[in-house]
Amino acid sequence: MIKKTNNKSIKLIKFYNFINYNLIYNNKAINRYKKDVFQISGNKADKLDKLKKSINNIKNCEFKKNAKNIVFADGNPKAKIMIVGEAPGSNEDLEGIPFVGRAGALLDKMLASIDLNRRNVYITNVVNYRPPDNRRPTEEEINRYLPYLKKHIEIINPKILVLLGSTALNALVGNEVVISKARGKWIEKQFGECKTSIIVTFHPAFLMRQPAQKKMAWIDLKMIREKKTNLKI
DSSP states (O other): OHHHHHHHHHHHHHHHHHHTOOOOOOSSOOTTOOOOOOOOOHHHHHHHHHHHHHHHTOOSOHHHHHOSSOOOOEEOTTOSEEEEESOOOHHHHHHTSSSOSHHHHHHHHHHHTTTOOTTSOEEEESSSSOOGGGOOOOHHHHHHHHHHHHHHHHHHOOSEEEEESHHHHHHHTOSSSOHHHHTTOEEEEEETTEEEEEEEEOOHHHHHHOGGGHHHHHHHHHHHHHHHHHTTO
């Protein structure tokens, strides 16, 4: 009885830490993300390097004209959980790393609530350069980057693919369904030779604007935790 109570208490603590997380609002990038050097096979390293160079060579892209850095990825390339957001913001553009601003702080808290961190997930975005004024990428711009994103997924070969927000949902699943109906469900999909289980949840930036939706995101996070346990990740 005591053990069950303790387990329940631990889960409640994780949940309340997540929904009550107090973010520090400032205009500076958060310099707490040190790039780890993960030992990956030469073949995967070469593929990622070639993909990054290909993205860097994209022509006629408005994003590249004003961006300071390409924002390719963060985390562990060997991870079996891959996360896809929308686009870099100002902090990400400065650091060259995805999710290092306020939304990144919340994402880290979300991951920690299910015993994950940047050492055991891999993170990227639909587009790899900051859109002007942090606007949402147009459909044409998304389609320009989509082949590279799909190749990125194939190279990482995740067992679980987490899509943050409607832009990632529309790019990789389709425009037929809205995020409020798509979230909280598993979708099986294949990218090249990669067969993966997709789950869609709210983008951390949206959760900062609509904190009441954190309870729904928590349901999604628990589904990810259960899935990774079942897959022995």
